[in-house]
Amino acid sequence: MIADLECVVLDCSHPTELAEFYRAVLGGAVNQRDGRWALDEDWATLHTPSGLVLAFQRVADYRPPRWPDPARPQQFHLDFGVADLDRAQEQVLALGATVLDAGADRLGWRVYADPAGHPFCLVRQSRDRA
Known part of the structure; x- marks a missing residue:
């Protein structure tokens, strides 16, 4: 290490x-x-x-990523495990997040941007982990 x-x-x-x-x-x-x-x-x-x-x-002149635009890539993202995607979505939207890809829900996650434009995902926790 x-x-x-x-x-x-x-x-x-x-x-x-x-x-x-x-x-x-x-x-x-x-x-x-x-x-x-x-x-x-x-x-x-x-x-x-x-x-x-x-x-x-x-950062002076901060330019947020534009997911999934390769000209301004996401740079990184965070995944957050949640038991209830709908409830978690309500909460992050109320805090100022925006939806980037609600269609990913069919796969068990949804993609959002935080208030500064950084992408993050809410991921449905498996029953084993919840």
């Missing part, structure tokens, strides 16, 4: 707003004290209950 994953960093225009969006989805604490990072208007963090840390970094 060479390293430990410290956090996943997402570029965006509004770091604290995006951190609050993911806090509402995953739980946790926005901008919790942590000696690894200095917090300011250009950097926000989310410490999730699972231990994962997401960081949000302001």
Whole structure:
């Protein structure tokens, strides 16, 4: 092993707003004290209950991905397992997400964009995992 994953960093225009969006989805604490990072208007963090840390970094002239446009690719995406796709969809839409591909539902997942345009999926959990 060479390293430990410290956090996943997402570029965006509004770091604290995006951190609050993911806090509402995953739980946790926005901008919790942590000696690894200095917090300011250009950097926000989310410490999730699972231990994962997401960081949000302001980028001048941020250009969100346009899924599935290869000229502006998704760059990365996050998958979130949920027991009830319809209920989870209602919740993320109320938080500011937008639907990118409702047709994927036939396969057990749906594709969305967070408020900054990053794609993410809600994935139906199997009964074994739920």
